[in-house]
Amino acid sequence: MDNRYVKVAVVQAAPILFDKQSAMDKIGSMSRQAAAEGAKLIVFPEVFLPGYPRGLGFGARVGSRTEEGRQHWRRYWASSIDIPGAETELLGELAKELGVYLIVGAVERDREFSRGTLYNTIVYFGPDGDLLGKHRKLVPTGSERLLWGQGDGSTLTVIDTPYGRIGGLICWENYMPLARAAIYAQGIDIYIAPTADARDSWQATIRHIACEGRCYVLSSNQYATKSSYPADLAGHEDLREDDEILSRGGSAIVGPLGEYVAEPLYDKEGLLFATLDLDQVAQSRFDFDVVGHYSRPDIFRLIVNDAKQEIVKKSSDLVRE
Structure with missing residues (x-):
């Protein structure tokens, strides 16, 4: 097998919002479709599981x-x-069944402390089904701060694969120069940039990151409409003045x-494919x-605090340290 080349797929779609099973079903069906086309690395959008609550107050x-x-x-x-958890076990089984690297944006519940805080997270699975790592968004943007907590430096995750090093940042944290530098410093080859930003300016961002980091950039966005929101959603009145298409997409490679x-995809659900030539990464760094x-x-000089931040420490832990 020539690991200089890898076929990748970027998903542009949205589940029924707040419907975990809808998201899981869609991850399964679109991953199988991508794998049938030969993709070995598949990327889903920001918080695809269970959806980005655009427009809700x-x-x-x-x-x-x-x-x-x-x-x-x-x-x-x-x-x-x-x-x-249960869903990551199923996603790992899917990755193993298809023999792919599977990268999914998810809303993560805190398991360690109050269980009351959510995080905007990228989850990485390997073709053996293992959960390889995760990255929590460092700074939720604008009103997102009401929904999600802040990640820390312990999840500035980069994964070694036969196709090079894979990692990335979520949506507007890609505008943080020092966060990008922390990822570049880990030798990134394939940079994952899931987003909820469908504006033209996002295209300038991902092209700049590719040129700056001399890496491939895979950007996955949702194509979301009002009809993808559940009929019994209490917040429908928040969307009254919005267009039917809530996010037009713009996924690209x-x-x-x-x-x-792969040129940006707009105004429809779909898959983008590309075969990446990893020799071009080395050539670009000439x-x-x-x-x-x-x-x-x-x-x-950049100093990165990659320690996991803990709000509670037991005295017995301090003694062991």
Whole structure:
């Protein structure tokens, strides 16, 4: 097997919001479709499981929250997943069945402390079915801060594979230069950038990252409509003035010199495919290597705190340390 080449698939779709089973079913069907076309690495959008609640206010205003909004959020919490948990076991089995690397955006429930905090997370599975790692979004954007907690440096995850090193950041944390630098410094070859941003400016972002990091960028977005929201959703009035298409997509695959390998897909659900030539990563770094010969560690230095942040420590743990 020539590991210089790998066929990849980027998914553009959305499940029925707040419907965990709908998301799992769609992950299964679209992964099988992608694998049937020869894909060995499959990427799903930001919080695909159980969906990105675009346009919903959850009854929140500055200084107050409504009871209905709390019930609404509880529904979102109930449709989220534990990592590891029942859903990750099923996703691992799917990756093993298909023999693929499977990368899924999910809403993760905190398992360690209150179980009341959610995180916007990328989950990585290997072709042997193993849960290889996860990344929690460092800073939820705007009103997302009401829904999700902040990740820490312990999940700036990069995975070794036969096709190079795979990792990435979620949506607008890709606008954080130091977060990108932390990923580049781990020798990234295939950069995963799931998003909820369908604007033209996002295309400039992923092309810049590819050119800056001299890596392939796989960006996966949802194609979401009002009809993908459940009929009994309490927040439908929040969407009254919105267009039927809530997210037009814009998923794309970009090469290590910033050129499109697969052009952006808009206004429909679908799969994007590309065969990546990993030799092009090395070739692209001939004249620019952001953490190699084009860095100046005598002038600039980044310190990354990669320790897991804990709010509670037992005295027995301190003694062992």
